[in-house]
Ligand SMILES: Nc1ncnc2c1ncn2[C@@H]1O[C@H](COP(=O)(O)OP(=O)(O)OP(=O)(O)O)[C@@H](O)[C@H]1O
């Protein structure tokens with residue numbers, strides 16, 4: 651099996667003459683937690699949009715390798731097909747159904763491609779029930795499954811969204827600022843959740859909170875003005891003078 655789950659090669663994105671990404675090349679290793687950090691406007695969200703097929707590249711290629719070593723060129727695929735091969739994405743804005751229970755949200759996610767009504771009326775199989783319960787256990791929401799998603803605390807909503815990704819059994823999930831708006835204890839718990847799931851899927855995270863990055867990152871890629879500034883362990887990144895001057899010294903450590 652290819653040790654990389656993702657190979658991003660020479661990706662450039664130009665929006666109306668503005669270069670959002672320039673010749674970005676990054677390999678993401680399987681079953682690691684890989685962070686993309688960098689100042690506002692560095693191109694982090696754009697890169698996730700390229701991987702999940704929401705935005706089209708101007709140049710370059712993103713290859714995804716499934717567990718059976720099949721190569722998929724994501725940059726040539728439609729968004730829904732990319733989800734179908736096992737690449738999940740949690741957006742910056744929460745997208746749970748507030749008027750449905752935690753459990754129903756999970757079921758909807760599991761059956762998402764069958765349409766809302768079919769999903770609500772479908773009776774889950776024993777296996778599906780087990781999978782939902784096990785996943786809720788993993789994110790600490792097992793005793794909240796009958797609560798309406800709209801009544802969850804902010805952190806719990808984020809964990810539900812992670813669970814909704816996980817229950818689809820993806821090979822790779824991408825989380826855009828999962829700890830945004832969370833206090834320190836919730837952020838720490840989010841880190842623990844990510845560590846406990848990385849043996850089942852690779853996790854790509856965009857985040858500004860450096861304590862969170864320190865807690866969980868295996869590899870960190872620093873983006874700056876659409877280019878890769880450096881890549882390494884969190885210790886390498888924190889010690890790097892260039893990174894310090896363009897990012898860490900300029901409020902990169904967003905207030906919690
Ligand atoms: N659809 C678009 N059309 C034109 N410009 C865009 C578009 N999407 C993003 N941009 C620009 O591309 C640059 C990179 O944006 P992106 O959202 O990827 O940054 P980011 O690193 O995620 O920033 P933040 O930390 O603020 O979320 C920004 O200057 C942004 O204004």
Ligand SMILES: [Mg+2]
Pocket residue numbers: 694695696
């Ligand atoms: Mg962003």
